[in-house]
Amino acid sequence: MKVTNFFVAASCLLLSYSSVTLAVVDITTLKGPTVNTAVPAVGNGAVTDPASTTFGTGTTSRIALYVPGNVYKDYPGWLPLYKALVFQGIPVTVTKDISVAKTHSAVIAYQALQSKYLGLLDGLTWSTYVSGGKTLIAIGMTSTDMFLTSSFGVTPDTTTNKNAREVIVLSPPSAAYPSTSVNSMFDMTDVRDKEIPLWRGDLDTGFTTIGYTLAASTAPNGVFALGSYRTSAGVIDTKAGITIKSTANGGKAVAIGLDLGAFIGESNGGKTNGIPRSYDAQYEPGYDNFIRLIKQLYVTSTSTGLVTSWPVPGNMGVHFSWTYDIDAQDSYELAYTVAKDLQSRGIGGTINWQAKLVKDAYDVASFSHYYRNISAVEALGNMELSSHSVSHSPNLLNFPVGTGKEIWSGIEYDEENYFPFIGQCTNTSATGPWTTNVPGATPCDTPNARLYFYTVAGSLLGEARVSKYILESISINNSTVVSFRTGHLLYPDALPQVLAAAG
Numbered sequence: 001m002k003v004t005n006f007f008v009a010a011s012c013l014l015l016s017y018s019s020v021t022l023a024v025v026d027i028t029t030l031k032g033p034t035v036n037t038a039v040p041a042v043g044n045g046a047v048t049d050p051a052s053t054t055f056g057t058g059t060t061s062r063i064a065l066y067v068p069g070n071v072y073k074d075y076p077g078w079l080p081l082y083k084a085l086v087f088q089g090i091p092v093t094v095t096k097d098i099s100v101a102k103t104h105s106a107v108i109a110y111q112a113l114q115s116k117y118l119g120l121l122d123g124l125t126w127s128t129y130v131s132g133g134k135t136l137i138a139i140g141m142t143s144t145d146m147f148l149t150s151s152f153g154v155t156p157d158t159t160t161n162k163n164a165r166e167v168i169v170l171s172p173p174s175a176a177y178p179s180t181s182v183n184s185m186f187d188m189t190d191v192r193d194k195e196i197p198l199w200r201g202d203l204d205t206g207f208t209t210i211g212y213t214l215a216a217s218t219a220p221n222g223v224f225a226l227g228s229y230r231t232s233a234g235v236i237d238t239k240a241g242i243t244i245k246s247t248a249n250g251g252k253a254v255a256i257g258l259d260l261g262a263f264i265g266e267s268n269g270g271k272t273n274g275i276p277r278s279y280d281a282q283y284e285p286g287y288d289n290f291i292r293l294i295k296q297l298y299v300t301s302t303s304t305g306l307v308t309s310w311p312v313p314g315n316m317g318v319h320f321s322w323t324y325d326i327d328a329q330d331s332y333e334l335a336y337t338v339a340k341d342l343q344s345r346g347i348g349g350t351i352n353w354q355a356k357l358v359k360d361a362y363d364v365a366s367f368s369h370y371y372r373n374i375s376a377v378e379a380l381g382n383m384e385l386s387s388h389s390v391s392h393s394p395n396l397l398n399f400p401v402g403t404g405k406e407i408w409s410g411i412e413y414d415e416e417n418y419f420p421f422i423g424q425c426t427n428t429s430a431t432g433p434w435t436t437n438v439p440g441a442t443p444c445d446t447p448n449a450r451l452y453f454y455t456v457a458g459s460l461l462g463e464a465r466v467s468k469y470i471l472e473s474i475s476i477n478n479s480t481v482v483s484f485r486t487g488h489l490l491y492p493d494a495l496p497q498v499l500a501a502a503g
Contacts, residue, residue, distance in 0.1 A: 025474045027357075027371060028410040033469040037404035037461055040501040042494035047076040055082060055094035061306060062091040063298045064104035068112050069096065075111040077261020081139075084264045088291045089309035090298060098125060106135040106301035108294065110261060113141035113148060123147035133249040135301035137294060141255050142210060152253045153223030153245040154212035165209045165229040166199030168241045168258075170289070176219035179246035182296040183226055186289065192282075196289050197275045198258070199232065210257035211239025221246045226254070226293070242293075254297060260290055270491030271397075322349030325485060327356070327392050329366040332373045336380075343382045351377060352388035352485045355467040357408065361424035361453055362392065367470070375476045385479040387467040391420035392487030393455035401494055402459025404501070408466050418466045420458035460494060464502035 050056070050067050065085070067078045078094070085092050085108075093104070101107045102125065109126070111117070123145035130136050130151045141148065142156045149155055172188045173180045187193040199206045214223045227242030243255045264287050266272055276284050285292075299306050312318065322342060326335050335351055342349055353374060356367045377383055393399065406418040468481045484499055486492075 027368060027408075027470065027474065030470070030473050031409045032407055032473070033465055037465050037501050039401060039404045039461070040494070040497035042401055042497050047073055048079050050078065050094045050096055053094065055092065058091060058093040060093075060103045060105070062093045062104065063294075063301075064101040064107045065092050065094045066098065066101040066107050066109045066112055067094060067096055068098060069117055071111050071117055075140075075259065075261060077259055077263075077265050078110045079261070080265035080268060081108075081110060081261035084287065084291050085294065087311065088288070088295055089311050090291075090295050091308070098122060102126075102129050102134075104134075105306075106137070106298045108137045108139060109141070111140045111259070113138045113143050113145075115143050115145070118143055118145060127151045130251040130253045131247055131249075133247065133251045135252040135254070135297055137254045137256065137297060139256050139260050140210060140258070149215075151245065152212075152243065152255050153215045153217055154240070154243050154255055155215070156213075156255075156257070157211045157239065164206070164231045164233075165211075165237060165241070166197065166206055166232050167230040168196040168198065168227040169230050169236070170194050170196070170227050170242075171225055174219075174224060177222070177224045177244075177246070178220055179244050179252055180224050180226065182244070182293060182300065185292060185296060190283075192277065192284060193289070195230075196227070196286070197277065198263075199275065207258060207263055209241060211237060211241065212243050212255055212257055213239055214243065217245070221248055250303070252297065252301070256290065258290075260287070263287055263290075269493075270486075270489050322347060323352065323386075323485070324349065325352045325354070325388050327354040327388055327487065329364055329370065332366070332370040336373065336376050339377045339380050339383045343380050348382040348384070350384040350386045350483060352386040352483070353471060354388040354392050354487070355390050355470045356392070357390065357470070358419050358421055360422040362422045371470075371474055374471075374474060378475060378477050378479070384483060385471055385475055385477070385481055386483035386485065387464070387471055387481055388485050389463045389487050390418065390467050391422060391455050391458050391463065393420065393422065393458055393463075393490075394453050394488055395455055396458070396460075396463075396486055396488070396490040397492050399455075399458050399460050399463070399492065401498060402461030404461050404465070406459060406462035406466055408470055418457075418459075418462040420455050420462065422453050422455045424453055460492060460498040461502060464498055468502060 049072055063085070065078065065082055072078055082092055082094055095101050123143070124147050126136055127147035127150065138152065141152065144155065170183055170186050171180070173184050198209065209229065211229060214225060217223050223243055223245040225240035225242070226244050227240065229237035229239065229241045231237055241257045245253045267287050276286070278284060295308060299308060324335065324338055326332060339351065354367060356363060357365055359365045378385060405416045407416050409417040464484055471481045472479065486495070
């Protein structure tokens, strides 16, 4: 379809909005923002020391999250792990002190069971703890301390770089091993419950894992694989990913061969590209399955019974946030339909509009053709005007922060004019070579031939400040744009600072 036809389609669509004062701004005449944005200082920031928080309070009935010494500096994922536990209603006390941790009936030792973090007698302490009938859950155990290997019944990998492990397959409970009943809450007939994906297909990389070789043992208190790795070749790894070993008096030693805190942090930060098996509107428990397992281990760690909070309290209302993304030419009319329906129900929401100003391999310059339709939605009065970026780039995670001088300058050339362009990559055979129509671009197949589209000339500040400027300029309500959602829900580390700087 030729570009001129889109103007005809837009005109026909606008006829149905005769009672609406449509935006009369000609975006080809706009030039701005006129004020530069100060480039924010970005970085990983300071890591949180558990000792600096108030998370160390509570009684010994709580599960203890043990993060000793400087573990928090090397593994800041303890914090998203803590929050994930709390969000699932599990009461948690965070401590750096082994003498405090061992007073609890259940302990999560987060990356603590590595040789460099273990004190001289720590292995013996934890062995005594488990043999005393308590539950120890080790995240990322790599130590070969004889007390630990005996208590857990495993020997860890000498290497932790096993990117070929793409799934953890949970095992059904075994009647011969009573402790495996903790897996009973998983639906073993539903692959979404039974298998936890680890492989980031879009990035062609997996999470670093540790495999455990099980010692020879016999039921009922021997070691058992609660979860096994399946490789990209479809083969079950000989080394397990989740193991459990019990004692006659109810003690349990559980090893999880994944940095669960980092996995949760990257999941919450939109860095798990390709891991979900569906894009939306599907059941995808992800890391929740690890938290459910920990919750079951916690509540069964003592015969007296422990209390957790239901994540959604009874007799309480549930709040929904209605948000919609407009990022394709055929979605502009649908935006009005959705907004009108919500208005009839007395509901408001947010529509995130992509300010697509350039025709490229993704789509036509849909915003340039249809932006007047935003006026019809604004006139309804129930939807927040929000940004959905300029480029909707698949490689946003690789964008530089930018200069803070990026502008839209209509159809006129300007040195700072922001024109991110998406080209398409083509693989000419099973092994390449790759070609691209991206002008001057060589990273089309980065990383590992997985990005079939690639954006050049993009920046984070450009995405934020230019989209904000364009949307505010055409708003019939003089709206201030304060919300932003990235394309593909990607979340660069520097995004919070960039959005704050751009207003």
